[in-house]
Amino acid sequence: MSTTIPDTLAARILIVDDQEANVSLLEQTLEQAGYTNVSSTMNSMEVCALHRKNSYDLILLDLQMPGMDGFQVIEGLKTNDKDAYLPVLVITAQPGHKLRALHAGVRDFISKPFDLVEVRMRIRNMLEVRLLYKRLENYSQVLEAAVQERTAELRESEARYRSLTELASDWYWEQDERGNFTKVSGPVLEMLGIRVEGFAPDAQAAPVEGWNQAERAALQAAIEARQPFLDFVFTRTEADGSLQKFQVSGEPMFGPACQFLGYRGIGVAVRARS
Structure with a gap:
């Protein structure tokens, strides 16, 4: 993942300085460097609203301004929940302000008087980082959306699977790793003749007699x-001597780390005869 020169030169840049000469110098420097989307304001009160509207990739912010100084602007920009990355490059002639600005969350600074070579280099470097950050953020959003979509597809597929198995069989069942039933559909208890906790009023009944013990x-x-x-065959002899036959199919379930989760399967009554 990398940025290209056209991407960087098309980045949205806002210059904020109350001195018209500084604004003009920075605009001219950026235009000569090939930047095509540069705007400016001399009113610091406008910065937060402009950034919310235009989502600038970089804000060149003078710290010493009347009305609302650069530090107040920075605090205002932090309230923009849509942008966790503060794209501010401060402009200052006060060495003591640099550390304070960095602690406030800005990414870099430009010293006055301007060294134009340094200005161009710092702007380019910060824009490259900023655009990479935005691409990573967009990729994360796309990935999250893809995961959510895939999860929904899997849930829908599982629902269809269960619906089809229930239609194609007399019973659907799931067991956990300890052999306890977690989901049942149909007379699974009667078929298998084992007790199951918490699924039905008769779940505590004693196991049904008459099963072929060798098959079990x-x-x-x-x-x-x-x-x-x-299609494993179960047979059970009823009290009246009739023989009931069932077929059951099952498969083990495993988790992402290959841990055994239990079984799921279906069963069907084959026939009943005397």
Whole structure:
């Protein structure tokens, strides 16, 4: 990420000085250097409003001015919440004011009387930093918007996935890393015959009897190995001797750091027979 010469020369610059001769000298110096978007004011009271309206890339600010001095202008500019970077290059003939200005948040200073070579160099350097800062800020905003958009897409995709799985199956379920159910849709408890805390009034009921223990042991082994399973068959013998058969599919879920989060899956009743 870098700035180009055309970008720098097109930067918006405001000159603030109550001395017309200083304003003219700085305007002429900037024009000769190729800057094309330079404006000025001799009224320090206008600076904050002008910056809010025009969002200057650089403000050349004289500190010694009547009515509202440069330090007061700086404090006023700080109230602009849209700009966390204070683009001020102060102009002063007082050496003691330089440190105070830097503490106030300005980025650099120009000494009077002007050394025009130094003026051009300091303006160019500060504009390069300023424009890079703005590009980084814009990039961060674009990146944040992209993350928000992608997050919304993922949530929508997850909602569609759940909707489709619920339509294509009798049950949808999710478990955490400890095997506790966190989401259920349909008669998952009846299908699996295990107790689940806090999901339904009958969640504390004793496990349903009649399951094929060998099948359940095989499924438990797959889960402990963090393996997916597809159309795994469960059978359960009812009290009247009828046999119920179910198919369940599940996949492990992992976080960004590859940590195991649990399982999610679907189930369907295959048939019931005597």
